[in-house]
Amino acid sequence: MRNATLPSLAFAALAPAAFAGSMSTNLPPAQDGYAVVNADGTVARGAKGYSVTHAAGSGQYEVDTVSDVKTCTYSVTAGSADVLAPAPAIATAARKRENRSAIMVATYDGRGNHTDSGFHLIVRCSDTSGNEGAAAVNADGTLAHAVGASTVGQAGTGSYFVTFNHSDAASVCAFTGAIGLGGAVGTSDPGFLTVGGDGGSSAAVRTYDRKGNPADLGFHIFMSCPP
Amino acid sequence: MTLKSAGLALAVLAMALGTAAMADPWVDNAGAPREHKAPPPAQGHLTYRIVVDKNGNKVSGSTGTSVFRSQAGVYIAEFGFDVTGCVYVATLGRTTRSGGVDAPAGYVTTVQSAGFQDGVFVATFDLHGRRHDHPFHLLVAC
Numbered sequence: 001m002r003n004a005t006l007p008s009l010a011f012a013a014l015a016p017a018a019f020a021g022s023m024s025t026n027l028p029p030a031q032d033g034y035a036v037v038n039a040d041g042t043v044a045r046g047a048k049g050y051s052v053t054h055a056a057g058s059g060q061y062e063v064d065t066v067s068d069v070k071t072c073t074y075s076v077t078a079g080s081a082d083v084l085a086p087a088p089a090i091a092t093a094a095r096k097r098e099n100r101s102a103i104m105v106a107t108y109d110g111r112g113n114h115t116d117s118g119f120h121l122i123v124r125c126s127d128t129s130g131n132e133g134a135a136a137v138n139a140d141g142t143l144a145h146a147v148g149a150s151t152v153g154q155a156g157t158g159s160y161f162v163t164f165n166h167s168d169a170a171s172v173c174a175f176t177g178a179i180g181l182g183g184a185v186g187t188s189d190p191g192f193l194t195v196g197g198d199g200g201s202s203a204a205v206r207t208y209d210r211k212g213n214p215a216d217l218g219f220h221i222f223m224s225c226p227p
Numbered sequence: 228m229t230l231k232s233a234g235l236a237l238a239v240l241a242m243a244l245g246t247a248a249m250a251d252p253w254v255d256n257a258g259a260p261r262e263h264k265a266p267p268p269a270q271g272h273l274t275y276r277i278v279v280d281k282n283g284n285k286v287s288g289s290t291g292t293s294v295f296r297s298q299a300g301v302y303i304a305e306f307g308f309d310v311t312g313c314v315y316v317a318t319l320g321r322t323t324r325s326g327g328v329d330a331p332a333g334y335v336t337t338v339q340s341a342g343f344q345d346g347v348f349v350a351t352f353d354l355h356g357r358r359h360d361h362p363f364h365l366l367v368a369c
Contacts, residue, residue, distance in 0.1 A: 034314040034368050036314050045312060045314075046314075075316040075318075075366070077315065077318070077335060077336065078335075078336045079315060079336050079338050080336075080338045081338075081339075082339065083256050083339055083340065083341040083348065084338065085336060085348060085350050086336055087356070088334030088335075088336060088350075088356045089336070090334070110334075110354070120315050120316050120337055121316075122274075122314055122316050132274060170324045173276070174276035174278050174364040174366060175318065175320060176317060176364050176365070192319075192334075192354075193318060194319045194320050194330040195318050195319075195330075195364055196321035196322070196323060196329060196330065197321075197324045197325055199324065199325030199326070208332040212331070212332040212354045222316070222366060224274045224276040224366050226289070
């Protein structure tokens with residue numbers, strides 16, 4: 001893991017003056033949100049108040065929200081805001097220690113090098129409908145935090161299952177996720193994640209390193225079910 | 228469907244002629260007229276979903292969703308309303324309810340469809356960055 005190592009320092013160095021003012025402990029309660037961010041760090045569309053700090057060529061983006069998203073879950077996919085399909089890239093997400101309203105997204109090429117890439121990001125903090133859930137899971141298979149999910153287990157290297165509070169999740173729900181850190185801070189090693197139903201209320205998650213080998217990696221997973 | 232069929236026929240013709248002049252929304256996501264669609268419905272939830280197998284068949288999903296595969300690793304998922312102002316996240320994943328063969332690791336990217344305001348253009352890749360068929364789960368939040 002690159003927890004609190006060079007990438008974190010790079011994030012901290014992006015705009016320290018700007019970050020200092022957002023370290024308030026009086027943030028509004030966690031709010032769901034989203035953002036579609038261009039490779040150059042401009043926000044194409046997003047929840048009200050969202051902004052991004054990015055240094056060109058760094059492959060790292062600090063998404064500043066307007067609420068405390070420390071215990072929220074993030075799903076991110078490389079993409080663009082228009083119709084131009086981007087080159088394939090890995091996108092990971094983690095929270096930022098120094099700023100509880102910030103999410104750090106890192107994008108990588110196939111060699112594991114940081115590369116600028118647009119992305120789509122959903123932030124899930126609550127489930128008002130009763131049909132959705134989300135979990136942030138540490139690499140060791142422990143649950144960092146969750147909404148609508150109860151337990152996590154690990155069946156082997158890079159093999160996890162997440163149990164949601166929906167009795168038929170495996171049959172009728174969809175799952176998306178991303179490699180990322182759960183309760184920790186910093187940025188995650190690049191990697192891949194796949195999902196699938198695991199029977200009843202469970203989802204299976206497999207995590208891989210950038211070469212496609214099973215590897216223990218923290219991740220965030222979303223569940224979306226019919227109303 | 229007629230429009231889609233015509234577009235696919237054009238794409239096949241373009242490939243047969245060995246020309247890239249006929250940009251096609253079903254292959255390269257460019258050069259097509261936009262179909263007008265209604266805005267997202269005002270419902271109690273804001274997330275819509277579809278689960279797609281590697282052949283481009285819908286396995287499950289929100290009411291009104293559909294999908295088709297235009298070529299290896301290229302899919303267009305349609306939601307029945309204008310999604311151009313929405314956000315799309317996708318993850319490779321098996322489509323079975325329990326067990327089965329895991330989806331292999333690979334890349335997936337999402338952009339809005341050039342041809343359809345209600346469409347999301349999903350591209351899936353192998354570990355080498357080559358377009359390759361993979362099953363996936365897609366969420367759209369508006």
